[in-house]
Amino acid sequence: MNNLSGRGHVAGLPAWDRCAVMGVVNVTPDSFSDGGRWFDTTTAVKHGLDLVAQGADLVDVGGESTRPGATRVDEDEELRRVIPVIRGLAAEGVVVSVDTVRASVAEQSLAAGAALVNDVSGGLADPAMIPVVADAGAPFVVMHWRGFLEGGNVRGVYEDVVTEVVDELRARVEAVLEGGIAPERLVVDPGLGFSKEAEHDLALLAHLDRLHALGRPLLVAASRKRFLGRVLAGPEGAPPPARERDAATAAVSALAAQAGAWAVRVHEVRATADAVRVARAVEGARTAAGGERDESGTAGGAPEGAR
């Protein structure tokens, strides 16, 4: 199996011929990397449109921070934040995803024009989530999640992080399928930074091929996360602030695209849009070179599943 075989297509969404770019609009006062910047509806819609102009293929709208230690917002407030933004972006033809762990928010977001439900709990936080998404026939992101963090990273203990994340995600995929969501609508996500230390995130990025074994398109959301701060700081230094991690984020986007990710979720779109396009061009050149060698009878066939 070549390293591009995982990309795949998600039923109900456009088919992109490269790793897609999901731009983030956090309509929150406290998201860890961009909290407070896009907090009112007009600013948030404009920001989403700017992300599309910069090369985003879809826009992920969230109204509740999942940052460790963040206080939960109530349902009414979450709805008040996200629904008008989703409506505004969908009216402009943007492919919108809603980032929520609440079934009621997912349901109303889909009614307002969202095309995808991105649930960082993979359906664990709200038992009504899977039935709602199944009934709507919507695509669904299942992220690896061990619960909201209370009082430190107690759940971030692993003997073999890659094996455990793959096994736990497989169990969630099975539960979601049993709940009636169609397999062709599922996306999986290793949940970088969720109950994970920097070395765990890096190990997962080093082994995206093992996540492809789940047989579903893969979303990678590394943008501005803590592990990038650690990498950039080195062993002794202080991590740069979240907004100074965008070049590092674009580097991960190129690596994830090359490893066959279906999409990358990022706050700063332009550099990542360039990164995935370069990765696509290199992939095309590799395919062409493989084809030429094929004609001369000296190499194997074109990569399976690469398109």
Ligand code: PMM
């Ligand atoms: N991370 C965050 C929010 N939503 N969704 C998915 N599918 N995967 C993630 O890793 C993920 C997510 C937290 O980041 P933010 O608060 O900076 O947006």
